[in-house]
Amino acid sequence: MSDTNLYDMLKQIEASAGSGMNGRLLRTRLMLKLGVNPDSITPDMVDPKLAQALREFAEEHLSLKL
Amino acid sequence: MSAIWEQPFGLAVLGREPHVFHCHHYNCYLQSVIEEPDYLDGKRILFEAAEEVAAAQLPVLFADGDAAAKLSRGAEHFRRLGFGLLSTQALGPDGGTATVAMSHYGYGWKSRFGTRQTPACHFVRGYLAGLTAHAFGAAPGSYDVEETACMAQGADKCEFRVVRGSGRTVATSVSTGTLIDGLSSKPRSTGNIDEAAVLSALAGMPLEGNEEGMVGAFGVYLTRHYANYYNRVCYAFSHALQQARGAEMAVMADALLVEAGHICAFHTFGGIMQSPEWEGLIAPMIQDREDWVYGITSVVNALGWGRWTVDEIQPGKRLAVSIEGSYESNGYLAMYGKADRGQCHLARGGVAGIMNLLYHGDVTQGLTLDTSTYNRLFSTDSSFYAEEITCRSKGDSVCTFVAEPTRF
Numbered sequence: 001m002s003d004t005n006l007y008d009m010l011k012q013i014e015a016s017a018g019s020g021m022n023g024r025l026l027r028t029r030l031m032l033k034l035g036v037n038p039d040s041i042t043p044d045m046v047d048p049k050l051a052q053a054l055r056e057f058a059e060e061h062l063s064l065k066l
Numbered sequence: 067m068s069a070i071w072e073q074p075f076g077l078a079v080l081g082r083e084p085h086v087f088h089c090h091h092y093n094c095y096l097q098s099v100i101e102e103p104d105y106l107d108g109k110r111i112l113f114e115a116a117e118e119v120a121a122a123q124l125p126v127l128f129a130d131g132d133a134a135a136k137l138s139r140g141a142e143h144f145r146r147l148g149f150g151l152l153s154t155q156a157l158g159p160d161g162g163t164a165t166v167a168m169s170h171y172g173y174g175w176k177s178r179f180g181t182r183q184t185p186a187c188h189f190v191r192g193y194l195a196g197l198t199a200h201a202f203g204a205a206p207g208s209y210d211v212e213e214t215a216c217m218a219q220g221a222d223k224c225e226f227r228v229v230r231g232s233g234r235t236v237a238t239s240v241s242t243g244t245l246i247d248g249l250s251s252k253p254r255s256t257g258n259i260d261e262a263a264v265l266s267a268l269a270g271m272p273l274e275g276n277e278e279g280m281v282g283a284f285g286v287y288l289t290r291h292y293a294n295y296y297n298r299v300c301y302a303f304s305h306a307l308q309q310a311r312g313a314e315m316a317v318m319a320d321a322l323l324v325e326a327g328h329i330c331a332f333h334t335f336g337g338i339m340q341s342p343e344w345e346g347l348i349a350p351m352i353q354d355r356e357d358w359v360y361g362i363t364s365v366v367n368a369l370g371w372g373r374w375t376v377d378e379i380q381p382g383k384r385l386a387v388s389i390e391g392s393y394e395s396n397g398y399l400a401m402y403g404k405a406d407r408g409q410c411h412l413a414r415g416g417v418a419g420i421m422n423l424l425y426h427g428d429v430t431q432g433l434t435l436d437t438s439t440y441n442r443l444f445s446t447d448s449s450f451y452a453e454e455i456t457c458r459s460k461g462d463s464v465c466t467f468v469a470e471p472t473r474f
Contacts (some may be wrong), residue, residue, distance in 0.1 A: 022445030030393050035105050035311050053104065 009054045009066050014038075016062045022039040031037060033057045068273050075246055075391040077293075078223075078370035081127040083119055083242045084293040085147070086370040086393055087273070089286035089337075090174030090331035092412075096296070097171070097188070098179070099322045100303045105310055108303065109188050114209075114236070115298035116192025122239030123208035123292075124197055133159070136201040144193060146274045148281035150224075153188075158296040159202040161209060161228040164194055168278040169224040172217030174287050185213035189295065191226065196236075198228050207234035215459030239294050243396030246458075250390060253255075254375045257360035258353045261367065263435070268348050268368040285435060293370065297397030300411065305402070320411055327415015328422075328444050335362050335416070336423050336435045358424055363387070367467060372396075377466070382425045384448075385469045387417045392465050395458035407452030410465050417467040421450035447472055 017026040030038055034053050041050070058064040072079040079085070081207040120140075128139040130405035141152040152168040166187065168171070175186040191211040198209045210231035215221035273288065275281055281288040300323055316452040338344055339362060348361040355458035358380050363374045371393055389395075389410065398409040408414075422443040423429040433439055443449060452469035 009435070022441055025321065025325055026174060026446070028318055029102065029189075032102050032307075032319055032322065035200075035315070040111070051174075 005052065006041050006045050006050055008037055009051065009058070011026060011062050012064065013054065013058050013062065016058070016064050019039060029061065030054075030057055071331075073240065076250055076367055076371065076373035077391065077393060077396075078290075079242055081123040083123040083239065084242050084370060084393055084396070085290045086103060086293045086296070087288050087334075088296070088330060088443060089284075089288055091333040092171060092326055093171065093289065093291070094175045094186075095329045096130075096299070096323070096326045097175075097186070099319075099326065100254050100299055103307070103310075106303070106306050109235055111299055111302045111306065112188035112237050113192040113195070114234075115295045116292075116452055117195045117206065117303065118188040118192075118237045118239050118298060119193045119294050120193045120196025121199065122241070122294075124200045128200070128219075132199040133203075133429045137197065140197040140201065141195075144197075145279035147291065148275045148279065148287065149190065150275075150279040151277075152194075154194075154197070154374070156199075157198055157201070157228060158402040159204075161230055164226045164228060165290070166190055166224040166226075166279075168218055168280055168383070169463065170280065170289055171223075171286060172224045175218040176220075177287075182218050183223070184219070185216035186218035187213050187216055190224065194226055194228060205233070207231070209467070210250035228266020237298070240397060240400035241294075241298075243294075243393075244399035244458075246391040249373055250464075255360070255375075256364060259348065259351050259357055259360040259364050261360075261364040263365055264347060264361070264364040265368050265424045268365065271343070271362075281390045284334060284341045284343075286333050288334075290370075292396055293393040294370060296412070298402060301392075301398060308349065312386040317407070320407070323411035327412040327457055328419055329415070329440070330412065331416045331423070332444065335366075336429055336433060337364065338365055339429050340435075342431060355384050355424060355430060357428060358422055359385065362420055364447050371413070371416075372465075383470065385417060385421050385452075387413075387467045387469075389413055389465045389467070392458070394467055398459040400420060404461055405457070405459040406459035407460065408465070409459040410454050410457055410467075413465065414452040414454050414467060418450045418469045419444075421469045426450060 017023040055066045056066045077084045099209050128136050137154040144152045150169040171187045175398045194211045195209045212227045215225040265443045305318045322363040366374050372389045372391040375388050392410050394410040415451045427443040448471045450469045456468045457465045
């Protein structure tokens with residue numbers, strides 16, 4: 001995976017977060033971390049800073065290495 | 067300590083500052099939310115809120131004596147409130163160093179989340195800045211404090227370097243905030259619970275820091291923390307978020323502040339309801355499951371959170387609670403004026419938490435208060451969630467809450 005493939009990284013995080021209130025809260029927390037609505041991240045989007053934020057979030061909250 | 071606690075309208079006030087009991091799970095989760103966004107200076111919000119309350123209270127409590135006496139009393143106060151064992155002997159008018167042998171935030175963070183890469187004791191930094199300024203007769207904001215080692219990073223103790231700064235403006239504490247005129251005299255249902263007896267018994271419990279400065283009770287580490295610290299960090303965070311990313315983001319973040327309340331309820335209420343104190347004091351009065359609701363709200367009324375009243379219970383379906391003079395609304399109104407939405411996020415989480423503990427789980431049969439149980443009780447589509455229907459922060463006379471199963 002490309003280091004800055006935000007969309008794929010986001011989908012991995014969402015899959016790990018799951019459904020239910022817990023999943024919703026994790027997505028809210030992700031929005032807080034990124035400072036933008038995750039829904040605004042599109043497959044062609046590249047942003048190294050957001051990629052780094054996604055990576056940190058995945059590791060800290062889901063123990064997921066991206 | 068010669069100061070006397072005052073208890074207006076369900077609050078607990080010492081040296082003109084309202085104090086509230088909260089556990090390390092709440093304290094650390096709340097801090098983690100505020101530190102989360104890299105685009106905000108959450109550490110500064112946490113530090114400055116602590117400095118604000120220390121700068122306001124310490125001169126009231128410890129007006130007399132020389133610098134050494136003020137430092138010593140400030141450290142003793144810190145210990146009694148459950149923040150840890152603070153050593154200030156190496157501090158002078160130009161700064162110096164201080165240590166905390168057991169830090170509520172450092173130890174509590176490690177206990178809840180494991181080690182972290184950066185220091186965690188921002189509250190301690192702010193308290194030390196306020197204490198040092200008071201002790202040496204300097205204006206609030208005269209000292210900067212850096213944490214050079216932290217238990218949350220794996221250190222044996224937390225260490226701090228205090229230096230003279232260029233001078234910062236420190237906000238003036240709102241003290242008890244915008245108080246209510248008085249408590250309602252209309253009859254309140256407390257089921258089969260003798261709330262006056264509960265309050266009287268709890269007032270006699272020695273809930274203060276031990277020789278290590280820790281308050282270990284009900285399976286958690288408690289602090290008798292500053293209400294204005296919580297209010298400032300929550301609302302300054304929300305306002306900074308709104309300024310940086312817009313109102314939608316701030317409203318969204320409310321859910322995380324409510325989540326902090328869920329975590330508080332799960333660990334503290336759940337711990338209380340399974341404690342020997344509950345068994346000895348509340349359990350003998352309980353005749354049905356609803357008495358557990360009345361029992362825990364009676365205990366809440368000893369925490370300094372304002373006066374909670376159960377307005378309606380539909381077993382397994384709905385809980386309506388009103389709070390007269392919630393510490394959150396007292397603070398919000400005095401700090402920021404009228405709000406466009408309810409601001410009692412902690413209370414929302416607490417009200418939902420009672421229902422999840424009793425009707426989504428079954429605390430009456432015993433619950434293991436771990437992550438797995440938490441997720442089972444609070445993170446499903448049928449978990450209870452509370453809305454704040456009216457709030458003094460919006461101009462209402464009382465704050466009211468309804469918890470019902472979520473069903474998103």
